[in-house]
Amino acid sequence: MNDQQHIDPAIWEACKGGDKNAYACIYTLYYPRLFNYGCKFTMDAALIEDSIQEIFVRFWANREKLAAVKELKSYLFVSFRHYLLNLLARYKKIQEDIAATDNYAFALEISAEQQRVVAEEAQEQLQMLRNAMRRLTPRQKEAVFFRFYENMSYEEIAGILNISVKATYKLVARAILMLRDAYNTTPLVKAMLTLAPLAAVLGSMQLSLIICSAQDFPL
């Protein structure tokens, strides 16, 4: 996979050998990404911070068991997801293993910046996309996040969500279909086509939409 933000194998080897400067490189690269991912599950920054702290201590203790740098990213996301969801479950006094069901919230938020720049007809488009996003299951939203934000391979996503690679392909394909329906049902496909190159130019510009889980459990 081409991933612009990856860890150099030499840094990984140094970290395995006990070099704390190499470890600090890995920490500072993945801390913001795990934090951002954690924010989709909960607004409680302290819980997210605690989880990251804990899984990184475990990572340091287990680092010699991890074979290749390729596994590092999945390992960190998987252990973070597991730890955070368990913490959340305990806080919400839900006894069942919520990670095994779809009984969790995953909020993908896309902000107001883009609305200021797009034309009125494109706003309608965004609203359609927002509605389509709302219909996705938390698991679909999570897969979309890993696929289109973290740029992970189907194999990596399968590992994190603990499902087969084939099921991951299906999950992503189904999500794409549902999101794209939003465009196909409006006559304004052209508006989105002109919007995209603009989005590419503006880089970090953000859409505004809040996608809530259809199955939010009561707090």
Added chain:
Amino acid sequence: MEQPTDYEQFDTNDFIADDHFLQWVKFPTAASDAFWNTWIAAHPHKQAQTAAARAFILGLQFKEELPSQLMINASLERNLDRITAWEQQQQPLIIKEKGPRKIWWWAAAAVVVGSMALIGRQLLLPAPPAKVAYAGLANGVRTIWLPDSSKVILNANASVSFHANWAANGEREVWLEGEAFFDIKPAATQAFVVHSGNLDIDVLGTTFNVKKDTAFTNVTLNTGKIKVRFNELPEHPLLLAPGDFVQYSAKKNKITKKKVNADLYAVWKEEGSQLQNVTLQEMAGYIEDIYGYQVRISTAELARTKLSGGLRVKDEKLLLETLSFALNVKIERDGDTLFIRPKK
């Protein structure tokens, strides 16, 4: 990268779901640009689909909630502390779930086996452990973490070296060239020694500054307690208290000790760090120690004038200009002597 051959059968959604296509849209390379531009040119009837797929991928921009650099650094520091604590205990910190517990013991076992293997190797081959070296930046400061999570801030062009692996109860040793600020983690069973040219410093959990150049080595203690041992004057080790400044001149084989404002001597380590109530007298001492001038202040009253605020001490010229402006004084140089007097 192997390319599937059935792109002709692809619709827009297939392109969106395709690995190669996604990578090309998000992280184009010369090779992927060449492939896709050629492919699209050769398949004009697919142009609409690839354009729509591209637009969809680029249009999916999620809101990011990224922590600030300050938050990242604070979190890293906390984490290094926790790792050190874990290493010292060699046992799990907090274990609540059943699943992870297994992993923990596995980890502990792996570490024990690992260190036994290491001891075995050392018995067979008594080679000295490898030393690692870190050089400071040409311009600016760089933070280095030691194996015990102690922190060393290197000033421009300084360098520090140490053995890559520190035994649990062995001595912690660091070799320094140039100037550095040390923030040492206390550890009762592990001595910490800084070797700097003509002197060695024994440390007990503390923060201090060492500056070694060709003529002088300066040691300033900010907090805690350290002992400075001089190679050429072994009978005169010095025990330092916070605020103590020691200068060793290799040429004269002479030790000078005095009280200073220790914050001032470590001010270089942070860009725009703030000083509180430093007297011009203290500044003059600092200029003498660092830049080798004799400083004469015209009146006792002026010498007692206090300065507070941000101070750039990176270079001499800037420092003197700042002082001159802030205190409204005239600074004149005559050979190796600086004269400071009020502006008329």
